[in-house]
Amino acid sequence: MPQRQKSNDILSPELVxxxxxxxxxxxxxxxxxxxxxxxxxxxxxxxxxxxxxPSSRLYFLNVRAIRYDREIRSDAGMLLFRHGNRSVSPTEPLLNLVLILNSRKEEAYLYLEPESVDWPLELRASSDGESQEFLLENGNNTQFLAQVRQLEPWIAADADFEIKIDSSWVRIWKEPKELDALQATLGDYFRLINERE
Known part of the structure; x- marks a missing residue:
């Protein structure tokens, strides 16, 4: 009868x-x-x-929302937030960012809200000798987010913005507080959707 080999005999000490x-x-x-x-x-x-x-929503509502004017849209189940330092004028052309919370879907959106101008909007941003023109159209949430992402580097660089009215360019977001309001709204929005801390 053959003897069984021990496992130590099969595997060398180095292999073990x-x-x-x-x-x-x-x-x-x-x-x-x-x-x-x-x-x-x-x-x-x-x-x-x-x-x-839920945590980013609570943080925004309890800490950051005090800087915003709040509008309740019960028909749509949404809260609209407009920064308190934005420009408000019935006659001047304006373009403001609106942060929208959809509590039914637990989602947040950005909306570009023009005043005294109609869609489509032509914007021109200038900074440090460079300029770029943008054509902004009224669309859905994804289109608005894409348009805001195009404007974001220019907003962060404190660029000068102009909007085309008829055939002339009119400056918007002239005051430093307006650019601060835009930057704060963008920061709060991207923090809400967990893209930034």
Whole structure:
């Protein structure tokens, strides 16, 4: 009858050491990487672009919303926030950002709200000898967000903005407080949708 070989006879001591080291390193990597797994895959098919978390919503409503004028749209189930430092004039052409909270869907949107001008809007931004023109059209949430993302670097650079009325260019967002209101609204919005801290 053949004798069974011991496992130590099959594996050399060096190979046993290598297997132990490999096993410990594998277990250690799994444990370490499990602590940093905060992102989850979105397999629901839902668009999470505008989704807000309950904590960011509460932070905005309890801390940041005091700087805004609030309008309740109960017919749509939405709250509209316009920054308190924005310009308000019945005669001058204006373009303001409105932050919209949709509590039914737990989403937030940005809207460009023109006053004394009609869509489509032609804007020109100038800063440090460079300028760029933008054609802004009335659209859906995704289009407004894309348009605001185009304007954002110019707003951050404190650029001079003009809007085309008939065939002449009229300056908007002239006062530093107006640009501060725009920057604050953008910052609050991107914090709401968890793009910035």
């Amino acid at each position: 050491k290598i297997l132990k080291i490999f096993g410990l390193i594998s277990i250690g990597l799994i444990l370490i990487l499990s602590f940093f797994n905060t992102k989850r895959a979105n397999n629901t098919g839902d668009d999470l672009t505008f989704r807000i978390s």
